[in-house]
Amino acid sequence: MATVIEVDCSTGISTEREMTPDEIAAQEKMAADMAAQQAEQEAQAKAKADAKASAAVKLAALGLTADEVAALTA
Amino acid sequence: MSVFLQPIYTQTVGSGGAASITFNSIPQTFTDLFLKVSARDTGAGTQSDFQLRFNGTGAGVTTYSDTVLYGSGSSAVSSRHSGTSVIYISGVPGSSATANTFGNAEVYIPNYTSSNYKQVVIDSLGENNATTSYLFIDAGLWRDTSSISSITVVAGVTAIAQYSTFSLYGITKG
Numbered sequence: 247m248a249t250v251i252e253v254d255c256s257t258g259i260s261t262e263r264e265m266t267p268d269e270i271a272a273q274e275k276m277a278a279d280m281a282a283q284q285a286e287q288e289a290q291a292k293a294k295a296d297a298k299a300s301a302a303v304k305l306a307a308l309g310l311t312a313d314e315v316a317a318l319t320a
Numbered sequence: 321m322s323v324f325l326q327p328i329y330t331q332t333v334g335s336g337g338a339a340s341i342t343f344n345s346i347p348q349t350f351t352d353l354f355l356k357v358s359a360r361d362t363g364a365g366t367q368s369d370f371q372l373r374f375n376g377t378g379a380g381v382t383t384y385s386d387t388v389l390y391g392s393g394s395s396a397v398s399s400r401h402s403g404t405s406v407i408y409i410s411g412v413p414g415s416s417a418t419a420n421t422f423g424n425a426e427v428y429i430p431n432y433t434s435s436n437y438k439q440v441v442i443d444s445l446g447e448n449n450a451t452t453s454y455l456f457i458d459a460g461l462w463r464d465t466s467s468i469s470s471i472t473v474v475a476g477v478t479a480i481a482q483y484s485t486f487s488l489y490g491i492t493k494g
Binding site: 283 | 334395404476
């Protein structure tokens with residue numbers, strides 16, 4: 247079981263103890279929240295990359311050169 | 321104006337890791353607080369997010385929010401989180417990141433004793449010694465008028481890895 251570290255800044259004393267059941271439950275919930283946030287970030291990044299690639303294809307179809315497409319989508 | 325940076329405490333995580341680190345009884349005599357982090361998470365994945373909380377607030381609160389801008393060198397994305405129970409310190413390397421690499425973060429908390437809501441500025445990056453590594457800039461807010469007397473950093477997935485360090489400084493502006 248993971249431990250928690252607590253520092254008392256007024257005394258400079260650091261202590262390490264086992265997690266309580268409440269702390270374990272809170273950490274599990276936060277980990278789930280974080281996973282959801284990370285998935286959202288990755289989905290946003292992928293959507294943007296996909297849109298960029300799609301735009302590049304459409305610009306090329308309109309007759310723009312590769313350099314021109316790169317300048318617009320960089 | 322003179323600015324003084326005074327070390328308050330540096331905590332290094334020992335063998336076995338730690339689920340969280342809390343700095344309690346923070347002196348109320350400084351103007352700002354500065355937390356310097358060098359860390360790695362033991363959980364799966366190349367990247368994890370630590371969670372930052374103040375004054376012992378738990379998972380049930382909704383008083384935190386943040387706006388994040390992050391990029392990998394090829395693209396940049398922004399995201400917004402409101403009504404959350406934490407502010408994220410993003411980009412911490414996970415167990416799938418290159419071995420022996422530690423991410424860096426700097427957390428700046430101005431006017432931590434004021435009776436206004438607390439602003440937090442975080443810049444962080446997940447060193448991975450590989451082609452893709454993310455840089456994050458985070459503008460956070462804790463909607464609470466209490467003075468900050470305690471800071472907790474919670475591991476993102478499993479535990480904060482051994483040899484991670486957390487150095488808390490007090491900044492006095494005179």
